[in-house]
Amino acid sequence: MEQRLKSHVIEVQHLAVEFQLGRRHGTLLKQKLGNLFSQKVKPPKVEHIRALSNVSFKLSEGRALGVIGANGAGKSTLLKTLAGIIPPKSGNVFVRGKVVPLINLGAGFNPELTGRENIFLAGAIHRIPKKVMETKVREIVRFSEIERFIDTPVKYYSSGMMVRLGFAIATDIDPDILLVDEIFAAGDAFFRRKCETRMRKLVGKARAMVMVSHSMPLIQDLCHEVLVLHRGKVVYHGKPRNAVQYYLENCGDSGKL
Amino acid sequence: MAPLRSSYLKLLKNSAMLLAWLCMVMIWKLREVYQYREVIWNFVTQDLRVRYQRSILGMLWTLIKPALMLLILTLVFGLLFRRNFQHFVVYLGSGLLAWLFFADAANSGSGAIIHRGSTYLTRVYLPKAVFPFVTTAAALVNFFFSLVALIILMIFLRHNFTIWLIVLPLAITCLALFGMGVSLWLACLTVYLRDLEHLTDVLLRAWFYLTPIIYPIDMIPEKHRYLFYFNPMFHILHLFQTSLYYGRPPDTMCLIAAPLISAFVFLTGAAVFFWREREFVFLV
Incomplete structure (x- = not known):
């Protein structure tokens, strides 16, 4: 029993996530008061949308899982749920170990702070002691190749510099579980190659990885198994080559689904 | 039976x-x-630094602002109440600085989740309560600086301190707990009712005049004084004023009421916050 529990690093059971459409912000006093005086002002109707429904899978230690699907299939929502950012509507998510999301790289940055200060902020957010972070700063700066700008506030950075720094930080804090969401979009070809090399190394080192990408070669290259999502449901889970083929044949406009 | x-x-x-x-x-x-205390500390130092980054006097503003306010209120109301006090500025300061902390904590607390929180909530995992804790802690740091400045001023004015200064740590604890509790309440409620952010500021101004800060409680006729007992800030500020300015033991009622009210507000605030925090990510 213990053995079985240990071997699964990520376990997702019948996961469902719901979003509200329409009214995204809390009610304004105006609307509430309006309702007191007249019946006409009705709050806009709240519509719910299922971003994920009945998603179940297990991921064993040392494996890399790719997630593919069309836009709006729920790939990023799945990653955010695994990271604990979005609470599930129903179902269970078990994640064992330190999760480091590489979602929206550089999103956790505070634009007013310098690159160096943001490195320490990111370290604190991932609960790395400051002393440990101090030993990592040099390597992070070296890898991101932005030595000259490291003491400049991040708000003056280009998007490429932001991605470089974000990637360098996220991959240098020894995550147990790496969640990767389409991070190679920015950054030039040379840096992308460097990232891919490092990712390959990390897949070996991290206990598990879940990766979202639209780049089929990258998915096939890095992942051991692939999940195909379509409108919030798992439609295929299996070997990368078969999954990609299934996705390309069935999920497009002319597909059967 | x-x-x-x-x-x-x-x-x-x-x-x-x-x-x-x-x-x-x-x-x-x-x-x-x-x-997550390192994150809190990181955000607090950022707050303090970034707020005054571009100004020439920088961090000094945390001292200059309350000092100027103290000066203005002393000039205006000192004339009115001069007969009642040896050093009006000390009486005023002992209540005003604590009030400024509370107002700062409540104001910034009401925006804690919907402003800074919203940028982080949807991107990284952090306990949501980190954000109201940060705003309150930043206000508390400012308060400590201004309190030290006031004590230096008191030494300079040859104010005689008494043994009742020992109540001061209790007063500060109550104030911090109360500010934190109100912050948690407001941070949570503002997610559902955005107007609160603007309402807080106005209500605080009214509350300021309803609390004996610029006037002494002795000015109020005895038979109406009970009305003030419903004001939590009255009890807390009484501890500050007696220990710092009057140098006499605080009223037993205040001594009991202040910690009880503060703990109550903090615990209920935390309970409500933790009860609703799961929803925040969908609402900010």
């Missing part, structure tokens, strides 16, 4: 269990916030 008593006992047992469960959840949640 017997069945009635047993049903009472059951109710008592159930509510005790509920309370125990609530305490467990609360301790667990607060522990998690404590584990």
Whole structure:
């Protein structure tokens, strides 16, 4: 029993996530008061949308899982749920170990702070002691190749510099579980190659990885198994080559689904 | 009679269990916030630095602002109440600085989740309570600086301190707890009712004049004085004013009421916050 529990690093059971459409912000006093005086002002109707429904899978230690699907299939929502950012509507998510999301790289940055200060902020957010972070700063700066700008506030950075720094930080804090969401979009070809090399190394080192990408070669290259999502449901889970083929044949406009 | 008593006992047992469960959840949640203390500290220092980054006097503004306010109020109201006080500025300062902390904590607390929180909430995992803790802690740091400045001023004015200065740590603890509790309440409620952010500021101004800060409580006729007992800030500020300015023991009522009210507001604020925090990510 213990053995079985240990071997699964990520376990997702019948996961469902719901979003509200329409009214995204809390009610304004105006609307509430309006309702007191007249019946006409009705709050806009709240519509719910299922971003994920009945998603179940297990991921064993040392494996890399790719997630593919069309836009709006729920790939990023799945990653955010695994990271604990979005609470599930129903179902269970078990994640064992330190999760480091590489979602929206550089999103956790505070634009007013310098690159160096943001490195320490990111370290604190991932609960790395400051002393440990101090030993990592040099390597992070070296890898991101932005030595000259490291003491400049991040708000003056280009998007490429932001991605470089974000990637360098996220991959240098020894995550147990790496969640990767389409991070190679920015950054030039040379840096992308460097990232891919490092990712390959990390897949070996991290206990598990879940990766979202639209780049089929990258998915096939890095992942051991692939999940195909379509409108919030798992439609295929299996070997990368078969999954990609299934996705390309069935999920497009002319597909059967 | 017997069945009635047993049903009472059951109710008592159930509510005790509920309370125990609530305490467990609360301790667990607060522990998690404590584990993220480095993030809190990081945000607090950022707040203090970034706020005055471009100004020439920089961090000094945290001292200059309350000092100027103290000066203005002393000039205006000192003339009115000069007869009642040896050093009006000290009396005013002992209440005003604590009030400024509270107002700062409440104001920034009401925006804690919807402003800074919203940028982080949807991107990284952090305990949500980190954000109101940050705003309150930043206000508290400012308060400490201004308090030290006031004490230096008092030494300079040859104000005689008494043994009752020992009440000051208790007063500060109550004030911090109360500010934190109000912050948690407002941070949570503002997510649902955005207007609160603007309303808070106005209500605080009214509350300021309803609390004996610029005027002494002795000015109020004895028969109306009980009205002030409903004001939590009256009890807390009384501790500050007696220990710092009057140098006499505080009223027993205030000594008991201040910690009780502060703890109550903090615990209920935390409970409500932790109860609703799961939803925040969808609403900000």
